Amino acid sequence: MPPIEREKGKGRREEGEEKRENPGSQFPIPLHEEMDPAMDRRAFLTLLGASLALAGLSGCTLRPPDEKIVPYVHPPDADEMTPGKPLFYATACPRNGYVDGVLVTSREGRPIKIEGNLLHPASLGASDAITQATLLEMYDPDRSQQVMHRGLPGTWDAFLGEANTYMQAQRAVRGAGLRVLTGSVTSPTLVAQIRAMQAQLPAMQWHQHEPISRDNVRAGAQMAFGRYADTLYDFTQSAVIVSLDGDFLLSMPGHVRYARDYAASRRVRTKACGPGQPAREIMSRLYVAESMPTLTGTMADHRLPLRARDIENVARALAQQVGVNGVAPTEPLPPEVAEWVAVAARDLQAFRGAGVIVPGDFQPPAVHALAHAMNAALGNTGKAVRYIAPVEAEPMDQAASFRKLVQDMQAGQVQMLIILSSNPVYTSPADLDFAGAMAKVPMSVHLGLYDDETSALCQWHIPETHYLETWSDGRAYDGTTTIMQPLIAPLYDNTRSAHELLDALLVPPGRAGHDIVKTFWSGQHRGADFEAFWRKSLNDGVAAHPLSLRRRGGTELSSGASVAGQVSLQAANPTSQPGSPSPVPGGGGLELIFRPDPTIWDGRYANNGWLQELPKPLTKLTWDNAVLMSPRTAEKLGLTRQGGTPGTHPESVPVVELRYRGRSVRGPVLILPGHPDGSATVTLGYGRTRAGHVGTGAGFNAYALRTSDALWHDDGLEIVRTDDLFSLGVTHSHQTMEGRDIVRIGSITQFRKDPHNPDGKEHVPNKPPMILPEAPPLPPSEYAWGMSIDNNVCIGCNACVVACQAENNIPVVGKEQVLGGREMHWLRIDRYYTGMDMERPTGTYFMPIPCMQCEKAPCELVCPVDATLHSDDGLNMMVYNRCVGTRYCSNNCPYKVRRFNFLQYADIAPVIQLMRNPEVTVRSRGVMEKCTYCVQRIQNAKIDAEVQDRKVGGDEVQTACQQACPTNAIVFGDINQPDSQVAQLKAEPHDYPLLAELGTRPRTTYLARLVNPNPEMRAE
């Protein structure tokens, strides 16, 4: 970016700020050195005020982006900032190349909340936990803020100078020594830039390396169709869903949308209950054969735990039975598995054209090819399954590409390596010595948000702008394209986006990101209406461009019939294809499964406190990863939980050494019911050495075991017990409901018989009789806020938990405090197993627990200072200022939803304070806090309604958790208005209050969980 451009917005900034940009300064210049001896009093005071205001921001600036950004929905002239009023901007959150459409709340120029973009097909207004938490990433004080040259502070100009020398040298050899390493790329602008670079330097090479690789998906499509293709599912169209280790509810691209669609196929209502909730008493049926338990598996009507390598055999058996020619299982199936396959196959046959088979991203290509063949054979293609041209700009076999890069580096053929937003030193497979090869590259450049493991080995590190500070673009899983606009000018002056870096390398000194992106799009959308197009695209968060629209004919690959022909030809003998893991000769032992971490993903979010402290959906583990295995496997290895050794936490678990292919790491064991026997799962992303204050040192590094030929699972693991013990911060360690009436679980058939008691059990009445006379009725209030949570569609994905954390300024407490039982989440998701045998639980059930806002609240009675009391519209309110912290209310809360600031938990780092929601008090230590039904949103709606002289609509207020929920499981509103959605849901027969027998009369009620088991399946 040329300095001229950057001057544009400077006029608004204080004078003292200018010098912060002083290139080459290693440390922020102390105030007294900045002072001119001739400075007059006024200038001094200005400077003093500025430095006080920004004290602790360590050089970061706070202002809106210089260029025009377009707020959501509001008419174009209404985007002037009004103090106290939030503005909303559409943009997109990239992960693994794909983007999810988001809508960001901005307060006085500060983004404070990320939500889904209603107009974006991958979001439809919802989002996931990680996307929500990327807000904290932007404000992370550990973010890289300084150009680094060989570990010492450098300057952008010095970098450009050196880089130019190399670029000149490369021009001479047509770029033969130039390599660009990226993750998966969907950004049209970035692709155009790389293409431009390739045009100038035809011999350069572009490599891609995404740790959570989708090579299997690509190879599977290659195998089936002879070309790359992306598969899209439409679960609203499906009656029978069979997942072969496919976690379409949490980890696949598009999972937010898939969760919405899946929920639509499972939602049961006796009457229509508002938009998207028609009367419907049928459910789709979900079969899941999976290895590591996933959220998709927990939703299954029939879940089959299998070792990861056995999935392929099941896929073959299933393919054979649904009529794919020339396929047969390679080994005989155990009777239990055979039954599952037979029943699933019959169901699929019965619902031809209304089924879908979902292969897992981490399963070998053969499973994908078989799934494509089955979907074709069953006539599902073109209905619930569609194929589109790849969304990625340049699909490739990333493992091979990366291996080639390492080879070239080792061979000394790489003169200049540009690493864009990737951390390969940490994430590269252990058998490729990428770190060692780095030493042979004379000029390596790393662009990244953090000064991480890779930047430590690079000549140059350029701090990257966060996506909320960046002009860019990207495409969603279905091809929808978003032009990403920044919410805020980069917090740190030295940061650059990938576009700016490449542009500066190509045409020094380069242009600003905005110009690069806009120039690219003006080439795409020619014509006089470009400005309108640009404005509309920014406003909607969806580019109004053919590239973007999923249902336009151009992107559809081909119709179902022709695909079927191709597939059945090629899938006959899929295992001969390269890319599938080959068992190590004589390996035996246990199977080792690698999976992305459900919260910190591949490790890139390791320094994100919200995600570190977010309980992982199934294990409820925080701050660590663990070696996950089934109870029986643990018993066999003598690893059942043992504690009580002096000097250790009483609940510590044994540490084991994992020996695998000549490498070993040590990690704690966590027993996971439902995990297949004979396997152990480790999640990637932990054991970072240069993540930052939050992430460094948490967990163990599973990448150290992972090899490029078996990225996801293979045999040959040996587990050796050590004498060490380790404490894991698990927030919910009890596994069963102890026979209590907590999650009501019934079947759809029973529901049709008796919708009031779908679980067929006797229940105490929702309003049990009381010995005491009823209190005199309160005067009727205008509103009665209430919430309905549908356990039937809650997938336990945690999106609501992070949404609540962001909305309500909930602090992160750290591992030690979690171990002590002091996590602060106002909303938690409980996870229960059913069945007598935890080895093979009959089901896993989730239940979000916010405050129940009891009408007869036990907490209110016992507070000695009246710090918690009831509002006339039914809120159980908490007056933080009045609370003295007796904690009696928490003891007396049967739902245990109250959270206490045992210590000073609220982070007071200045940059974190910028992120806070100004409408919610930050709580000090010694004060109780809890869910308030987002009272600040209710108040805003009331104020708006009063200004407009009307009543607040029954569905007008949305709580943060409701807004984030991908499955619309949470509905909030006014139950006084009978046409409100929440009132209709509460009138559903299977609505029930939690712990009704206590007589607390909760305002939050639940809808029973329903399953749709196939009666043909032998009772489990």
Added chain:
Amino acid sequence: MAVEHESRQKGLNPPEPVLLPGQTYASIDEQISAIVLKRPLTPGWLFGTLLSFAFIMLLTFTIVYLIARGIGIWGVDVPVAWGFAIANFVWWIGIGHAGTLISAILLLLNQKWRTSINRFAEAMTLFAVACAGLFPLLHLGRPWAFYWLFPYPNTMALWPQFRSPLIWDFFAVSTYLTVSLLFWYQGLIPDAAAVRDRAQNPLKRLFFGIVSLGWRGSAIHWKYYESSYWLLAALATPLVVSVHSIVSMDFAVGIVPGWHSTIFPPYFVAGAIFSGFAMVLTLAIPLRKFYHLEDMVTLRHLENMGKIVLATSLVVAYGYFQETLMAWYSGDRFEWYMVQDRAFGNYSFAFWLLLLCNVVAPQTLWVRKWRTNVLWLFVLSLIVQIGMWTERVVIVVQSLHRDFMPSAWHMYYPTVWDWAALTGSLGLFAGLFFLFIRILPMIPTHEVQKLAHEREPHPERENPAAAAKARP
């Protein structure tokens, strides 16, 4: 001691006298005031005082650290938001019961044996209540705002929330402390005057002169003294029952299984008397030994206290039985789970320990030989106190750690600061007591003298006619 041996040899069970023969007005006065006035600093006392002082320092440090860092230095969490602090509070308050019970109820019931032990039992009460009072304050999240529990006039017109048992607690404990203090002080006045009259040192004379409030021992003084003392006793009597009943309501009003029980008030009162008498034994036995008070604190006293310990142990055992029975009989799933968890769950060791200490061990007192064995009584008194403290911990912690929602279940592990606060409060108690025994007369001289007076032959009372004849 000679008498003890004699009675044993004879195999008879005559009740031990409450004052051994040979003590006269003067000897009693002399012996008791000598402890305060003449006795030199002994190494034992000095050692005990300094040790206690060390623990007071520990307590002080804990409090400072607690206020600086926050309540999180203790092991409390969600769901176990109350931990040792509340258990300590209940335990100390319970100990504080015996003093007033001895001085007030036994006075009203005309139990002569109370006289020699009531002074230090009352002092024990005050010190125990002082220790107890620390904990509810310290365990607040924001202890500096404790006065918000008090209905003081303020500009925001905010009142406490009177439905909360914690407010009742606040009043009950402060009332109890006030009445106990007055009662104790009033009993002290004649004795302080006696010490004043014997004191040689002008400073001591001044101190006891102030303390005795100008007591001259006139008949008028005695008349007013007696009537007000009895009046105060009558006032204090209901407090003995009310304080711990109200403390028990902190739990009984809650809906937590293991708390929500109507038997709690009587059961807590019995437990309080139980631990209180055990504490009196713990203090009396070394005192009579080291200060040679065997003549005044006789085996009769110890035996009587042993009987009360036994009786209250049975009441407490009945409470345990009732709790279990009602949990089963009610058919309440949560209550019944709680009982099972108490017996076989994570904290079952504490439950069985408390049964052993509070129910099994006191049964030895049925046997007179054990009841009159001073060493066993001392050991047993310690066992009972450990048992009662464990009981409080079990009620607070075990009930909370597994209540309604299995998802929220979490263990409570005390930290080093939990133990520091407990041992520090023990140090505070002991330190105050060490100071008390050297500064104030620990045995009510005038009341013991009254015993001596009553023991002397009073021919005119026993046989007025003969006396009349004998008169010249």
